[in-house]
Amino acid sequence: LNPNHQINSTNGKQSFAEQVIKATPGKTHFETCIQCGTCGGSCPSGPDMNHTPRALFALISAGLKNEVLQSNTPWYCVSCYYCTVRCPQEVHITDIMYTLKRIAVQEKVYDDSTAPDFSKTFINWVEKFGRSFELGLMGQHMLMHNPFGVFKIAGMGVGIVTKGRMAFKPTRIKGMASLKAILAKAKELEVSS
């Protein structure tokens, strides 16, 4: 039984695995996965994932694209890279999780919008000002996804404000026009690739 049997395209059409590999920078070593499960066993948020990374990789190889993109697994990846450094085959697991998030966002296939919206809100501030803005991010995100969560972290909020650790307005970098031009060009190249 070879879990990699569908990695290569058979009828000239790009397989899902090929799409994932192509969209990830560097050499992913995805095709060398031996399904050992070291990744899932090392993952701090593994117990809350729909699929362990190992299981998700088997689904990718099997070409079950929708099941993969609707899984919460990539969005529950905390980017700690334990799996990546422990993988005996040196598969770039964390990078592949990022690729899966990007494909899910670009093709608008995800089950729960909490995490994608968090990333979008974060980046919205960065694209406008060049720096991130915690108050704006937390405020917008909680309003959208967790309005009652405000009460849970009210104590923390008061603490952060009274200790002077909260900025009330974002910092704008001087080279904003140049940064906007860079990001616009980058997005144009993204589409053409």
Added chain:
Amino acid sequence: MRYSYFPGCSLERNAAAYHNSTVAIAKPLGMELIEVEDWNCCGATEYISLNLIASYALIARNLAQASKNSASDQLVAPCSACYLNLRKCNKYMVEDSGLAEKVNLALAAGNLKYQPGTIKVRHLLDVIVNDIGYESIKEKVTKPLTGLKIAPYYGCMIVRPEFPTGGKLFDDTEYPTTLDRLLKVLGAEVIDYPMKAHCCGGHMTQISETTGFELIRRLIKGAVDNQADMIVTLCPMCQLNLDGFQGAMNAHFKTNYQMPVLYFTQVIGLSLGFDAKDMDIGSELVSARPALAKIGVEISETEAPKKRPSKEELPMPHMPEKE
């Protein structure tokens, strides 16, 4: 020694204590930090989840800005997430010429250019233990932290993964020891902390509270179980999760942990003879005062947070606890 310095967004305000203590100890340690001109956000773990080329271009703009500093090709980042992103961008631009070409096409739209691999990205801990060195620091310690039990907390992104073109990792991915050794040089008692390289959960508190709080609980409990007086960290995200969210985590699990979390630069400063105030001690939400009182460090009362009396302190009748 001269370095380009990339503070990162957190150090502007939320982690100002990290920035201020770093700047304060730089002089006695002999580091000259030249802030990267008009740096921008590294995109954290968010941009890469949405756009590939744009996220690398965002990071590469900082590398391009850093290469304008002719005095040093060494770029120091105190934030582990910035450090990882800058290293990773450097690595993949060297390894993947297609990516490098696109990133440079994007940079050109803003009249910038970056030659992949020319900037050497270093973490502040790496620079302090390897360039300045344990011996040199030991000579400068005037107020050793004798009697203070510290849990050295590295978190994840500083020790993983190894990016070859960024230079070999300066510590072990599974069981790092550089911070342990540094804290011992400062006179502290370093406890064995099995969670030292585990993840704090990053942004998980905003995605799934149960997942996020559990990761924080494990780290705090690990330090408490091993009798630490405090956790010392080197990443603003770790500090925010462990210190800022400790109260919310306690409420979630009905626990009552009170584990202070300071930056390693703050405790270096104390051992070099700086006042607690100069190190912004007191800006942490879980007060480090009881722990620091053990080693005779005083924090003035006026800076203390106004605390409302807790239920325990009110003269309330209590039910005797069951045996």
